[in-house]
Amino acid sequence: xxxxxxxxxxxxxxxxxxxxxxxxxxxxxxxxxxxxxxxxxxxxxxxxxxxxxxxxxxxxxxxxxxxxxxxxxxxxxxxxxxxxxxxxxxxxxxxxxxxxxxxxxxxxxxxxxxxxxxxxxxxxxxxxxxxxxxxxxxxxxxxxxxxxxxxxxxxxxxxxxxxxxxxxxxxxxxxxxxxxxxxxxxxxxxxxxxxxxxxxxxxxxxxxxxxxxxxxxxxxxxxxxxxxxxxxxxxxxxxxxxxxxxxxxxxxxxxxxxxxxxxxxxxxxxxxxxxxxxxxxxxxxxxxxxxxxxxxxxxxxxxxxxxxxxxxxxxxxxxxxxxxxxxxxxxxxxxxxxxxxxxxxxxxxxxxxxxxxxxxxxxxxxxxxxxxxxxxxxxxxxxxxxxxxxxxxxxxxxxxxxxxxxxxxxxxxxxxxxxxxxxxxxxxxxxxxxxxxxxxxxxxxxxxxxxxxxxxxxxxxxxxxxxxxxxxxxxxxxxxxxxxxxxxxxxxxxxxxxxxxxxxxxxxxxxxxxxxxxxxxxxxxxxxxxxxxxxxxxxxxxxxxxxxxxxxxxxxxxxxxxxxxxxxxxxxxxxxxxxxxxxxxxxxxxxxxxxxxxxxxxxxxxxxxxxxxxxxx
Amino acid sequence: xxxxxxxxxxxxxxxxxxxxxxxxxxxxxxxxxxxxxxxxxxxxxxxxxxxxxxxxxxxxxxxxxxxxxxxxxxxxxxxxxxxxxxxxxxxxxxxxxxxxxxxxxxxxxxxxxxxxxxxxxxxxxxxxxxxxxxxxxxxxxxxxxxxxxxxxxxxxxxxxxxxxxxxxxxxxxxxxxxxxxxxxxxxxxxxxxxxxxxxxxxxxxxxxxxxxxxxxxxxxxxxxxxxxxxxxxxxxxxxxxxxxxxxxxxxxxxxxxxxxxxxxxxxxxxxxxxxxxxxxxxxxxxxxxxxxxxxxxxxxxxxxxxxxxxxxxxxxxxxxxxxxxxxxxxxxxxxxxxxxxxxxxxxx
Numbered sequence: 001x002x003x004x005x006x007x008x009x010x011x012x013x014x015x016x017x018x019x020x021x022x023x024x025x026x027x028x029x030x031x032x033x034x035x036x037x038x039x040x041x042x043x044x045x046x047x048x049x050x051x052x053x054x055x056x057x058x059x060x061x062x063x064x065x066x067x068x069x070x071x072x073x074x075x076x077x078x079x080x081x082x083x084x085x086x087x088x089x090x091x092x093x094x095x096x097x098x099x100x101x102x103x104x105x106x107x108x109x110x111x112x113x114x115x116x117x118x119x120x121x122x123x124x125x126x127x128x129x130x131x132x133x134x135x136x137x138x139x140x141x142x143x144x145x146x147x148x149x150x151x152x153x154x155x156x157x158x159x160x161x162x163x164x165x166x167x168x169x170x171x172x173x174x175x176x177x178x179x180x181x182x183x184x185x186x187x188x189x190x191x192x193x194x195x196x197x198x199x200x201x202x203x204x205x206x207x208x209x210x211x212x213x214x215x216x217x218x219x220x221x222x223x224x225x226x227x228x229x230x231x232x233x234x235x236x237x238x239x240x241x242x243x244x245x246x247x248x249x250x251x252x253x254x255x256x257x258x259x260x261x262x263x264x265x266x267x268x269x270x271x272x273x274x275x276x277x278x279x280x281x282x283x284x285x286x287x288x289x290x291x292x293x294x295x296x297x298x299x300x301x302x303x304x305x306x307x308x309x310x311x312x313x314x315x316x317x318x319x320x321x322x323x324x325x326x327x328x329x330x331x332x333x334x335x336x337x338x339x340x341x342x343x344x345x346x347x348x349x350x351x352x353x354x355x356x357x358x359x360x361x362x363x364x365x366x367x368x369x370x371x372x373x374x375x376x377x378x379x380x381x382x383x384x385x386x387x388x389x390x391x392x393x394x395x396x397x398x399x400x401x402x403x404x405x406x407x408x409x410x411x412x413x414x415x416x417x418x419x420x421x422x423x424x425x426x427x428x429x430x431x432x433x434x435x436x437x438x439x440x441x442x443x444x445x446x447x448x449x450x451x452x453x454x455x456x457x458x459x460x461x462x463x464x465x466x467x468x469x470x471x472x473x474x475x476x477x478x479x480x481x482x483x484x485x486x487x488x489x490x491x492x493x494x495x496x497x498x499x500x501x502x503x504x505x506x507x508x509x510x511x512x513x514x515x516x517x518x519x520x521x522x523x524x525x526x527x528x529x530x531x532x533x534x535x536x537x538x539x540x541x542x543x544x545x546x547x548x549x550x551x552x553x554x555x556x557x558x559x560x561x562x563x564x565x566x567x568x569x570x571x572x573x574x575x576x577x578x579x580x581x582x583x584x585x586x587x588x589x590x591x592x593x594x595x596x597x598x599x600x601x602x603x604x605x606x607x608x609x610x611x612x613x614x615x616x617x
Numbered sequence: 618x619x620x621x622x623x624x625x626x627x628x629x630x631x632x633x634x635x636x637x638x639x640x641x642x643x644x645x646x647x648x649x650x651x652x653x654x655x656x657x658x659x660x661x662x663x664x665x666x667x668x669x670x671x672x673x674x675x676x677x678x679x680x681x682x683x684x685x686x687x688x689x690x691x692x693x694x695x696x697x698x699x700x701x702x703x704x705x706x707x708x709x710x711x712x713x714x715x716x717x718x719x720x721x722x723x724x725x726x727x728x729x730x731x732x733x734x735x736x737x738x739x740x741x742x743x744x745x746x747x748x749x750x751x752x753x754x755x756x757x758x759x760x761x762x763x764x765x766x767x768x769x770x771x772x773x774x775x776x777x778x779x780x781x782x783x784x785x786x787x788x789x790x791x792x793x794x795x796x797x798x799x800x801x802x803x804x805x806x807x808x809x810x811x812x813x814x815x816x817x818x819x820x821x822x823x824x825x826x827x828x829x830x831x832x833x834x835x836x837x838x839x840x841x842x843x844x845x846x847x848x849x850x851x852x853x854x855x856x857x858x859x860x861x862x863x864x865x866x867x868x869x870x871x872x873x874x875x876x877x878x879x880x881x882x883x884x885x886x887x888x889x890x891x892x893x894x895x896x897x898x899x900x901x902x903x904x905x906x907x908x909x910x911x912x913x914x915x916x917x918x919x920x921x922x923x924x925x926x927x928x929x930x931x932x933x934x935x936x937x938x939x940x941x942x943x944x945x946x947x948x949x950x951x952x953x954x955x956x957x958x959x960x961x962x963x964x965x
Contacts, residue, residue, distance in 0.1 A: 167906075176852040327738065328741040331741075334751075500857065508910045512899075542636075
């Protein structure tokens with residue numbers, strides 16, 4: 001049956017009508033094609049490759065500070081080679097440790113899991129799956145990448161300055177981040193950090209506005225909102241979250257900049273540091289500011305941010321699970337509504353990061369309610385994913401393995417959120433390894449698995465129809481999946497011992513210093529997982545150049561529009577008219593057909609003598 | 618250095634070998650029937666997921682049991698016991714969900730691997746089923762929220778009036794502990810008055826300060842509520858007593874507090890956990906390069922022992938000999954600078 005379907009596919013491309021032929025094949029220079037490209041597919045590649053660069057740097061940092069945690073005081077010559085004076089004699093200094101932790105967090109959250117994930121796949125898939133020739137504004141789209149690139153460049157430069165990069169944690173809470181006297185990294189390093197973040201926010205806003213506009217205005221004929229693949233719904237709501245919350249982060253950064261350089265005290269009050277009260281130029285003690293204000297502003301983005309990371313991963317996983325199980329996504333409407341519910345609730349839970357920050361306890365109680373309620377749409381999604389694979393016909397491509405891994409990680413990490421979201425329990429668990437374990441599994445790993453699933457699945461659309469090597473993908477998956485659980489699962493136990501996170505060494509407290517072997521175990525697992533990622537990179541770059549070409553347009557027998565574009569799509573995506581859409585994205589297994597592409601209408605099916613029942617979508 | 622180089626070379630070799638094997642296996646797959654190769658690989662992965670499920674479930678339960686000695690012991694405070702029971706109730710909710718969803722996920726993965734001749738079952742939704750798995754989590758969550766907020770308000774509510782008032786001031790990278798003395802009231806302070814003899818800037822013109830004393834260790838009597846008035850001088854810190862399940866940020870300019878009732882003396886704990894056991898105070902909010910080393914010992918003792926210890930302590934005012942100065946220290950403070958009472962933060 002699949003063969004017939006694919007044939008139908010081709011015909012529709014050829015016999016499309018009433019759309020005028022948009023010719024986009026004008027001559028392009030190297031610069032306009034590969035550097036300042038306005039083609040969404042090239043911009044997606046730029047985001048992805050930059051993201052891969054940052055993920056390696058970010059993960060390498062974590063391996064370095066894990067070495068210190070497992071073997072405190074041990075000499076590692078490689079540390080001195082890489083870090084110079086921050087690891088004199090091969091022993092990481094506390095300031096070096098805190099800078100590594102901070103930059104690891106910042107880079108992984110913003111550059112890898114926001115830009116690398118949503119930047120890559122929103123760009124690649126929104127035009128291709130909606131049926132558009134490009135983004136609404138290709139120029140803004142190009143700017144979006146180059147702002148991201150500059151943000152990365154500034155962050156990279158900050159690694160090499162005299163006083164070191166910022167070291168006050170990725171959340172950059174003032175007064176620590178506001179006062180250069182408090183920490184070497186809070187000097188020039190922090191200025192660079194703020195500049196980098198500000199550039200990143202601009203990038204994110206330019207991208208987000210573009211994604212929203214494109215989804216709303218540029219869908220092909222017949223592509224109603226309720227026929228969109230869940231990927232697009234996820235990117236759409238992700239962009240809305242970003243556009244509404246990133247400006248608040250920018251405002252917090254600007255006020256912080258004022259406090260640092262202009263003698264204001266938005267976040268500062270009654271501070272005594274370096275042997276003197278902190279005063280303004282007139283000699284008056286700075287008063288009236290509130291460090292908690294910063295936390296409100298930061299987490300008003302910071303919490304939606306974790307959904308900015310996880311929603312695109314959820315969307316792609318939904319798509320990959322349905323395609324490879326050859327079953328419609330279970331409860332499509334519920335899936336869309338749960339993304340909507342998560343988006344709305346995402347704005348109402350930020351203070352759960354601040355239960356013990358000195359916030360009024362009454363305020364905290366409201367945030368407990370909304371936080372635990374967010375478990376409901378999340379649970380719906382999990383049950384629906386499991387419902388999707390039930391009685392399917394599952395083909396284990398590397399992408400599918402990562403998608404299944406994602407569901408497992410999302411369950412494991414989501415459930416620990418129920419502990420942390422309850423303010424009373426948060427008294428014991430806040431700022432312990434339990435939190436580290438929770439957010440790494442539910443956001444870091446799950447987001448990362450979504451990203452990798454997406455790369456394996458859509459690689460042919462990124463690199464002119466070339467496929468990645470499956471065997472390497474399989475080894476990569478199993479080492480990463482098992483290894484990641486080995487890294488983060490034991491951290492729950494450390495958390496239940498009360499071990500605080502962000503401790504350079506646990507030796508000074510008898511309460512915390514009881515996990516010698518376990519710390520070594522975690523570090524060894526981290527090193528193995530780190531090196532396993534080289535399998536991915538080798539596979540990625542080798543396949544991009546020399547990978548096996550796909551033999552048909554549609555290697556995964558998928559219903560969605562991107563697989564109707566040519567193997568080597570030019571700028572403009574489709575040669576000839578844009579195909580029209582006649583059904584939703586999930587007609588897998590309908591009436592005994594393995595899959596029915598969105599471009600095929602019931603009439604065309606019948607004309608070919610294929611049985612098909614009326615579809616409700 | 619040579620060990621590092623050797624290590625890197627080894628890892629590179631392993632990666633290259635894996636790469637070559639993978640390349641070859643793909644070519645073999647093409648030579649053989651591609652569909653057959655895929656079917657064989659599907660079987661392998663379905664089996665591996667099943668193995669992962671079994672080993673994973675056993676491993677997670679066994680390891681949780683294995684480390685049970687390492688977890689924090691039964692809480693040494695009254696509210697800690699409530700939190701412990703809440704933690705266990707949350708486990709009762711989450712563990713079955715964890716187990717059942719994982720069994721379903723991996724069992725279906727195993728059972729419904731692609732096989733020749735089988736077709737997937739077109740099943741797009743079931744509103745009744747979906748309603749059930751929306752409503753049940755919602756109800757369970759509401760119950761957890763109810764229990765959580767009930768405990769939260771009990772814990773964060775106003776301290777009992779008889780609670781002993783102690784102040785903890787955090788700064789990079791140490792704690793200053795000030796007891797409120799006989800009047801159980803902390804005197805006002807001002808950061809402008811901080812000096813070598815005045816760690817938190819006590820204003821000696823305030824009578825309430827005259828019996829306050831700064832202590833090296835934290836001593837607490839068993840069974841009596843104590844309220845810690847918290848604040849920080851420079852950056853954020855967090856007052857963290859793991860055994861008492863106490864944690865609250867110390868914020869410059871904004872007073873915070875946490876009250877609790879210790880229920881076990883240090884001596885009792887030493888009977889179970891060895892003679893070296895000590896309750897410890899730690900910092901739980903990243904505060905700079907030595908954040909990991911802001912330790913202070915807490916000693917919980919019987920009422921008599923506590924009273925005896927209190928007798929040994931001398932008010933700081935007296936220690937400094939300020940009471941013997943002519944007219945007290947009042948003039949001294951005024952000479953330096955006028956104190957505005959409303960700017961005080963400790964008594965809020």
